[in-house]
Amino acid sequence: MKIFSTEQIREADRYTITHEPISSLDLMERASQAFVRCFCDQFVNTRPVGIFCGKGNNGGDGLAIARLLSERGYQVQVFIVEHTETGSADFQENYERLKNHHSPIHIHATNDLPALSPKTIIVDAILGSGLSRPAEGLVAAVINSINDLPNKIISVDIASGLFADKSNQDGNPIIKPSCTISFQFPKLAFLLPQNAEYTGNWHIADIGLHQDYIRNTATPYYFTDKAAAEKLIIPRKKFSHKGTFGHALVIAGSYGKMGAAVLSAKACLRSGVGLLSMHIPECGYEIMQISNPEAMVTVDNNARYITNLPDLSTYSAIGVGPGLGKEKETILMLEKLLDTTQSPLIIDADALNILSENPHLLDKLPANTILTPHPKEFQRLTGSSSNEFERLELARNFAGKYKVVVCLKGANTAVVLPNRDVHFNSTGNAGMATGGTGDVLTGIITALLAQGYTPQNAAILGVYQHGLAGDKAAQARGMSALIASDVAENLSW
Ligand SMILES: NC(=O)C1=CN([C@@H]2O[C@H](COP(=O)(O)OP(=O)(O)OC[C@H]3O[C@@H](n4cnc5c(N)ncnc54)[C@H](OP(=O)(O)O)[C@@H]3O)[C@@H](O)[C@H]2O)[C@@H](O)CC1
Ligand SMILES: Nc1ncnc2c1ncn2[C@@H]1O[C@H](COP(=O)(O)OP(=O)(O)O)[C@@H](O)[C@H]1O
Numbered sequence: 001m002k003i004f005s006t007e008q009i010r011e012a013d014r015y016t017i018t019h020e021p022i023s024s025l026d027l028m029e030r031a032s033q034a035f036v037r038c039f040c041d042q043f044v045n046t047r048p049v050g051i052f053c054g055k056g057n058n059g060g061d062g063l064a065i066a067r068l069l070s071e072r073g074y075q076v077q078v079f080i081v082e083h084t085e086t087g088s089a090d091f092q093e094n095y096e097r098l099k100n101h102h103s104p105i106h107i108h109a110t111n112d113l114p115a116l117s118p119k120t121i122i123v124d125a126i127l128g129s130g131l132s133r134p135a136e137g138l139v140a141a142v143i144n145s146i147n148d149l150p151n152k153i154i155s156v157d158i159a160s161g162l163f164a165d166k167s168n169q170d171g172n173p174i175i176k177p178s179c180t181i182s183f184q185f186p187k188l189a190f191l192l193p194q195n196a197e198y199t200g201n202w203h204i205a206d207i208g209l210h211q212d213y214i215r216n217t218a219t220p221y222y223f224t225d226k227a228a229a230e231k232l233i234i235p236r237k238k239f240s241h242k243g244t245f246g247h248a249l250v251i252a253g254s255y256g257k258m259g260a261a262v263l264s265a266k267a268c269l270r271s272g273v274g275l276l277s278m279h280i281p282e283c284g285y286e287i288m289q290i291s292n293p294e295a296m297v298t299v300d301n302n303a304r305y306i307t308n309l310p311d312l313s314t315y316s317a318i319g320v321g322p323g324l325g326k327e328k329e330t331i332l333m334l335e336k337l338l339d340t341t342q343s344p345l346i347i348d349a350d351a352l353n354i355l356s357e358n359p360h361l362l363d364k365l366p367a368n369t370i371l372t373p374h375p376k377e378f379q380r381l382t383g384s385s386s387n388e389f390e391r392l393e394l395a396r397n398f399a400g401k402y403k404v405v406v407c408l409k410g411a412n413t414a415v416v417l418p419n420r421d422v423h424f425n426s427t428g429n430a431g432m433a434t435g436g437t438g439d440v441l442t443g444i445i446t447a448l449l450a451q452g453y454t455p456q457n458a459a460i461l462g463v464y465q466h467g468l469a470g471d472k473a474a475q476a477r478g479m480s481a482l483i484a485s486d487v488a489e490n491l492s493w
């Protein structure tokens, strides 16, 4: 699914109005109906609803939603935040349509705010994607007052005060909804952790914007939903054999961190690879053979950490990093790997930290190598950023400069491609914030590379399937009980 900027969404709006064709008022009606369908799925009509409207089109939606909910038997109160003299044309039309049945309360100052029962669901339709500056004055005061209430808040399209495409500053007044029902597309802001409390759970309401516009308009931002991920899976053909699915090499582990190698191996084996060899230090030999009998093992000369490479000529993909440590000889091993490998490569964990501490190695990264840093590893690689929009730009510039794929891990992992496009992941949960889940991801992606998936598709699909397995594991035993092995065990293709 594409993620558009607010400017592009306005353009999609105009395109739909001209080419469907449909009046802007009817499009607002359709959007409000879509919101109401989603709202009614969640809340029964015995709950009173208080709808706070601004005077732009977001407020116009609020007025239409008020009318539609009333028709469905909800007890609705409407409050109009008088931040400007005249409302937009569609606001005014919906005001006229509502006026016969309702007497909206006009808020000129916070004193005008009514007492609401805690049961009342607040619908936030004060400001939408037309936000042109941080909320201030009356709007800011109303937002802060609403946030102080214990009531459940549902935002229309986007929380009032939240910028869709750029960072807010600390202290900007922004509604904190428990849920956002957004029109047609997720907004970029929803996908960044800094905005979690200004987004809540979000749902997309399809309002039928014109498919030609959506298809033909370029954006660097995508959301990997189920449909997008499933399209990437290459089916296993009937007459295939283990040679068809590649031979992966994972270079991982050191004394005390063999678990990382074990987890990567398990996940690699559960992701369709034909053959797997693990290159590990001698201390891990029995551990690996017993925990993963399906894997072959090549043992390093060193007992405790990896110092050298096996013959690389037979491998169709290589993963390096989990549990590796950063010993001097390990650094030399990584340098040699970067200098000699002809196979697709994924670099994780300590191998990333080695790159940060030895930046001359960055210039040796083969094109299309996949890097999977968590935020701290990414910061070590590129330096710090003042907000997550800036961090995303850093990742896009890094991926573009070195022609690599960067999987910036976290909730909604951002897979950043060498052409600077970003694919945000839709799966995964907070139960996965536990040691070893990243090692599982390395194993999955190595397996996909070995099978011939392009680095781009291996990263996007691997990240999606990893999150999906985490979701299955969390469903079975709850988030707190989830451990990394569960993610590997719950992989299914
Ligand atoms: N295609 C779609 O998705 C569809 C979208 N639709 C809906 O349209 C919404 C966008 O509507 P919109 O463009 O009228 O903007 P909206 O946010 O209501 O506010 C604009 C007003 O607020 C003002 N204002 C701005 N910042 C302010 C501030 N900080 N403090 C105070 N005032 C501030 C601004 O004034 P100005 O900046 O001009 O001074 C202007 O008066 C969108 O979110 C969705 O709900 C659907 O109806 C149909 C299909
Ligand atoms: N809150 C979260 N929601 C979804 N996924 C998460 C969340 N927290 C962590 N993850 C996922 O768990 C993995 C953690 O990786 P990482 O930090 O490298 O772990 P480790 O180094 O212990 O193996 C990443 O794939 C990340 O996307």
Ligand SMILES: [K+]
Binding pocket: 058, 124, 125, 126, 127, 128, 155, 156, 157, 158, 159, 160
């Ligand atoms: K809103």
